[in-house]
Amino acid sequence: MSAPLGLAVIGTNWISNSFVQSSHESTKFQLKAVYSRTIDTARKFISQTPSVEDASSVKAFDNLDEMLTGSDIDVVYIASPNSFHYEHGIKSLTAGKHIIVEKPFVSNADEVRGLYKLADTKGLFVIEAWRHIQEPNFLKLQSLLDNKKQREDKFGKIYGAHVSLAVYNPEYAKAPEDGKEANVVLPKFSGGCLWDVGCYSVAFIFALFGTPARQSYLPIVIRTGVDGGGNMIFHYTEETSKHKQKFVVHAQSSKLYVSHAPTEIYCEKGTIRINGVSSITEINTIEFIPHGSSTGEELANTKPEYSDLLNLTWEAREFGRIIQEGDKKAEARLRDLSLDILIAMEEMRKSNGIFFGSDR
Numbered sequence: 001m002s003a004p005l006g007l008a009v010i011g012t013n014w015i016s017n018s019f020v021q022s023s024h025e026s027t028k029f030q031l032k033a034v035y036s037r038t039i040d041t042a043r044k045f046i047s048q049t050p051s052v053e054d055a056s057s058v059k060a061f062d063n064l065d066e067m068l069t070g071s072d073i074d075v076v077y078i079a080s081p082n083s084f085h086y087e088h089g090i091k092s093l094t095a096g097k098h099i100i101v102e103k104p105f106v107s108n109a110d111e112v113r114g115l116y117k118l119a120d121t122k123g124l125f126v127i128e129a130w131r132h133i134q135e136p137n138f139l140k141l142q143s144l145l146d147n148k149k150q151r152e153d154k155f156g157k158i159y160g161a162h163v164s165l166a167v168y169n170p171e172y173a174k175a176p177e178d179g180k181e182a183n184v185v186l187p188k189f190s191g192g193c194l195w196d197v198g199c200y201s202v203a204f205i206f207a208l209f210g211t212p213a214r215q216s217y218l219p220i221v222i223r224t225g226v227d228g229g230g231n232m233i234f235h236y237t238e239e240t241s242k243h244k245q246k247f248v249v250h251a252q253s254s255k256l257y258v259s260h261a262p263t264e265i266y267c268e269k270g271t272i273r274i275n276g277v278s279s280i281t282e283i284n285t286i287e288f289i290p291h292g293s294s295t296g297e298e299l300a301n302t303k304p305e306y307s308d309l310l311n312l313t314w315e316a317r318e319f320g321r322i323i324q325e326g327d328k329k330a331e332a333r334l335r336d337l338s339l340d341i342l343i344a345m346e347e348m349r350k351s352n353g354i355f356f357g358s359d360r
């Protein structure tokens with residue numbers, strides 16, 4: 001077994017804590033350094049991360065360039081506000097470190113290409129941290145649909161799908177009394193629902209069905225100029241669908257209200273229904289309900305091995321494996337997916353007049 005990869009973290013919110021704990025659980029990584037804009041926050045993060053057994057073995061930094069000189073760091077996990085991902089990625093790659101970048105990767109497709117180009121000249125890995133498409137229940141669903149014989153025997157043709165992901169966040173719904181808007185609703189931080197949670201639906205759809213021929217988005221634009229949510233349509237043709245079929249996928253995504261609707265895939269022989277925390281992130285159940293039946297056949301594990309802050313363990317295990325084994329083919333598949341997602345998201349955003357600071 002290879003030695004754990006030395007890990008550094010940028011960003012000290014709860015998601016970084018979750019990634020560190022999950023990466024330790026995966027045994028593929030060992031935290032070595034934490035960067036924060038303030039040294040006290042970095043120290044607090046280290047002391048408050050339960051999986052760090054010896055706090056003195058992890059260094060705290062308030063200077064990013066200094067942290068990146070560390071010879072014990074192999075991989076940098078980037079969980080800063082979206083608009084900083086590119087700059088932090090370029091700095092980390094320039095310093096010779098592999099990067100794992102939180103979704104939604106960066107602000108536009110040119111920034112994706114910029115990261116890939118630099119990584120290639122340096123022989124480094126660049127991985128976008130999509131959690132939900134590394135989870136076993138998603139992988140089970142994906143393999144059921146990818147296996148042509150199994151798919152045709154059990155489900156028949158795919159006619160379409162409805163993907164639902166809407167989670168209420170008051171920061172979108174109302175202007176704060178002190179006038180200080182959250183990063184996540186500001187164009188200068190590459191905010192908005194599509195870059196926040198809509199991207200999960202896009203990744204789920206593209207990973208499951210392939211890259212569509214075209215897409216459109218009808219958003220509700222909020223006071224700050226970003227989208228509070230909206231409806232997306234993805235058109236698949238026989239040439240573009242992974243399953244060589246023509247169909248349409250609809251996705252509703254919002255931070256202005258909650259959806260309790262499941263995600264459904266409509267097939268010739270019945271409906272696949274997916275339930276979970278916000279339906280597609282952390283899938284709890286997947287069932288197939290044949291036409292004429294009121295009960296479904298369970299297709300997925302109802303008790304996943306990891307939950308809560310450890311639910312990034314599957315992705316950490318896979319990303320650690322890819323880097324340790326130098327699995328360039330697996331990385332290339334993830335890279336292609338991430339680029340296609342960003343191209344589509346950028347088009348959906350800009351066609352609605354939503355622009356980020358980095359677009360100018």
Ligand SMILES: NC(=O)c1ccc[n+]([C@@H]2O[C@H](COP(=O)([O-])OP(=O)(O)OC[C@H]3O[C@@H](n4cnc5c(N)ncnc54)[C@H](OP(=O)(O)O)[C@@H]3O)[C@@H](O)[C@H]2O)c1
Binds near residue numbers: 078103
């Ligand atoms: N995979 C998932 O399930 C998941 C869940 C949540 C978030 N995310 C992603 O993780 C990333 C971070 O999200 P978040 O909600 O944690 O963002 P955030 O709270 O706005 O910022 C993350 C960290 O960046 C630093 N930061 C905050 N404001 C900054 C500013 N103005 N300039 C420079 N640095 C600043 C802060 O760390 P310091 O104060 O220590 O510098 C903060 O802890 C996003 O890309 C988000 O999409 C992913």
